[in-house]
Amino acid sequence: MSQKIATREAYGDALKELGQVNENVVVLDADLSKSTKTAVFQKEFPERFFNMGIAEQNLMGTAAGFATSGKIPFASTFAMFATGRAFEIIRNSICYPKLNVKVCATHAGITVGEDGASHQALEDLACMRAIPNMTVINPADAVSAKKAVFAMADFNGPVYARFGRAAVPTIYDEDMKFEIGKGIQVKEGKDVSIIATGIMVSLALEASKILKSEGIDSRVIDIHTIKPIDKDLIIKAAKETGAIVTAEEHNIIGGLGSAVAEVLVENHPVSMKRVGTMDTFGESGKPNDLMKKYGLTGENIVKAVKEVLNQK
Structure with a gap:
């Protein structure tokens, strides 16, 4: 294990790289782009980035609309708001019609730290795995997080991916193979x-x-x-x-x-x-x-x- 990098940092970097090779990728955020690191994509592709404001249900509904138009939307906010506040829209507007939306939530788990219990999503994996048609991903480090983003883009269907706030040790080498559904x-x-x-x-x-x-x-x-x-x-x-x-x-x-x-x-x-x-x-x-x-x-x-x- 080597240097510590937050998986949310890797997510932001991966979005930028993905955007360079896939013009169908669009990114949506709920006014947290600096924290979720989607601002990295926004800076590179401002015309493909959409700040939906503090309106998480609208964030997910708009992402569903993009998916019906052939785009690959990555919708981001904190895990508590993505899976809590927008649960119904994820269930009924994304998973029920099995739309190609990637719900990428950051700031999950107890390591959100000082933000406290209201922001520490400890139920998000349970909520998302209970919805039919949803794929649920939780990468271990920055390398696997980046590879997960590219794997999600190639995968057709709803995905929930969980990223963290805190820096964590890097476990894998760059040549690691990430395959959805394979431990x-x-x-x-x-x-x-x-x-x-x-x-x-x-x-x-x-x-x-x-x-x-x-x-x-x-x-x-x-x-x-x-x-x-x-x-x-x-x-x-x-x-x-x-x-x-x-x-x-x-x-x-x-x-x-x-x-x-x-x-x-x-x-x-x-x-x-x-x-x-x-x-x-x-x-x-x-x-x-x-x-x-x-x-x-x-x-x-x-x-x-x-x-x-x-x-x-």
Whole structure:
């Protein structure tokens, strides 16, 4: 793992690069372009950028209109407003007709920090994966975030992508392969599988190092696509290691942990523990302090691994 870059930064850079090679790409924002980093695209392609104001339902409805006209709209705002305030429009105007809209939300999770509970979307993955026709993506670092943007542009259909405010370690090399619906085994291991998404992938790798020093060989898997989830990779991990720990910067209800549990219980049940926020709202504070308070650390993953191994 090398330098730290926020996935929202990578999103902005990717939009600019994508705009240079695909003239059908248009970008819409809800008056947050400096924060969501869509301003990078706006500066390069002002005629293809649309500030819809603080009107998220209108943002999504207009994006749907662009999609019906053959454009590839990327609609951005904070995750709380995209999935909360505009849920009905995403459901009825984008997913029901299966329109080619990319809802790219930033400032998700507890690492929004000082903005507090009202802005810390910890339910967004659950909301979006419950809607028929929606694909849900949560990249782990800047490299995978940029590749996800290009993959979304090539994919025909509604997509929800989650990007973060805080800088996170870079895990992947530039030659990594990003395929929608396919997880990535980042590290081999035979005793237990740690299945993580988003910024928790780097913490899963940290936990794996701690576990190795204690004689526990842990596999680490990055599930960047929550829906459709990579069932084959999860079942393979369950069969080969016999124990699973999931890790997400999201409520343990409805997100990665729930999605993995659904796969396991229907196909190959094994002992499992979930690391995430425990059905609670966040609060204002420094991102690192909040991660510790709400149990989103490498140490918490290590603890969960030990608990699940005792059940194995």
